[in-house]
Amino acid sequence: MGNLADRVALITGAGDGMGRQHAILMAERGADIVVNDVDGAKAEETAAEVRKTGRRVQVEVCDVSSVAAIGRMVANGIKALGRIDILVNNAGFGRRQQTHEVGEADFDQMFGVHVKGSFFCTQAVLPGMKERRRGKIVNISSIWGMTGANVSPHYCAAKAALLGATKAWAKELAPFNIHVNAVAPGGVLSGGPLKFYTPEQLQERASHVPLKRYCDPREISYAVAFLVSPEADFITGQVLSPNGGETIVGI
Numbered sequence: 001m002g003n004l005a006d007r008v009a010l011i012t013g014a015g016d017g018m019g020r021q022h023a024i025l026m027a028e029r030g031a032d033i034v035v036n037d038v039d040g041a042k043a044e045e046t047a048a049e050v051r052k053t054g055r056r057v058q059v060e061v062c063d064v065s066s067v068a069a070i071g072r073m074v075a076n077g078i079k080a081l082g083r084i085d086i087l088v089n090n091a092g093f094g095r096r097q098q099t100h101e102v103g104e105a106d107f108d109q110m111f112g113v114h115v116k117g118s119f120f121c122t123q124a125v126l127p128g129m130k131e132r133r134r135g136k137i138v139n140i141s142s143i144w145g146m147t148g149a150n151v152s153p154h155y156c157a158a159k160a161a162l163l164g165a166t167k168a169w170a171k172e173l174a175p176f177n178i179h180v181n182a183v184a185p186g187g188v189l190s191g192g193p194l195k196f197y198t199p200e201q202l203q204e205r206a207s208h209v210p211l212k213r214y215c216d217p218r219e220i221s222y223a224v225a226f227l228v229s230p231e232a233d234f235i236t237g238q239v240l241s242p243n244g245g246e247t248i249v250g251i
Contacts, residue, residue, distance in 0.1 A: 003229045005030035008081045010074070012064050012121060013091030015042030017190035018140065021221040022088055024049050029225060031086065032056040034077035038063050038091075056081055064091045064117030065109070074124040083132070084125045086228045089118035089162070090140045096151050096196055107154050114158035119165060126178070135178035136228040139166050141239065143186045143247045159184070163239060170237030179236040181227045186243025187214035210245030 009026050013019040015037030023033045027050045035050065037043035040061040050057040058080040062069035077084055092114050097106065118139055129135030144152070145159025162182060169180040187193055187209060193202060206214050223242050226232055241247060 003029055003231065004086075004225070007031040007085040007228075008034065008077070008083055009086035009088065009228065010034040010036065010077055010084045010121070010125065011088040011090055012036045012117065013038075014046050015039045016046070018185070018188060018217045018220050019088075019090040020046045020049070021217040022090060022224050024053070025218065025221040025225050026086070026228070027053040027055040027057075029229075030055070032058075032081050034058045034060055034073070034081065034084065036060045036062065036064070036073060036091070063113075064121060065112030067116075067120045070117070070120050070124050074121070078128065083128050085129070085132075085134065086136045086138075087121060087125050088138045088140065088224060088228070089121055091117055092140065092158075094152065094155055094191065094196070097154070098151060099153050102154050110154040110158050111161070114155075115161045115165075118162055122165075122169065122180075126173070129173075129178050130176045133177045135173070135176070136232075137169065137173075137178065137180045138224050138227050139163075139180070139182045140224075141166075141182045141184040143184050143241055143243050146184055146239070146241065146249065147247055166239065167237050174236060179227075179232065181232075181235060181237065182239045183220060183223050183227065184239050184241040184243075185215070185220045186241065186246045188217055188220060189214050190217045208246070209243070213244065215242060215244065 009031045014023045014035045043059045047057045047059045060073040139162045141162045142159040144156045166182040
């Protein structure tokens, strides 16, 4: 059994990409999984992969920008699997827009999924974590939340907001032995990059990364799985950025 034996993890946006890999890797390491996604078919595909590991799985189809839906999802997950020990706020999406192109609906959806969803998912799992005096929360940000970009300012702002929440929660929840960290991926061969760029464009962009490539989604999952493991019990309030050296922030 792995180092997440007998843990239960809720992973939002786990229907594909990084979220699916988080679910599979944590299941391989012994965790039972609550798979959330807005797309039911994709969520079921992830659940099928989790079941192959022999772990239990609960599928919850909902939009995390709805606080009421979050409440039902968490209640159902606890009823099915007993508790939630780990939360990975992974649900998100990208949209390439300049400031003048961003309408109110675009802005509200961007912050609704990334920030509101992460905030209220965290709020919903806290009572059980506080009662047990144990919990691990990882917020999936982005290097664009650290450095900005020349496009998608609402995405950059939402991902930066997650970094602020991570630091605040780490301090607020430390007395309850609840660890909160963030992972801020660089270029990943999933989701937005595959959607927005041709293979040639991806190759050109990757050429500017010191390691000369974008990463496989599972490589991000290794970072997430480490942060929710016992090996990271003295780490909280930190931002881990697997990015091949594209962004290096030092003291």
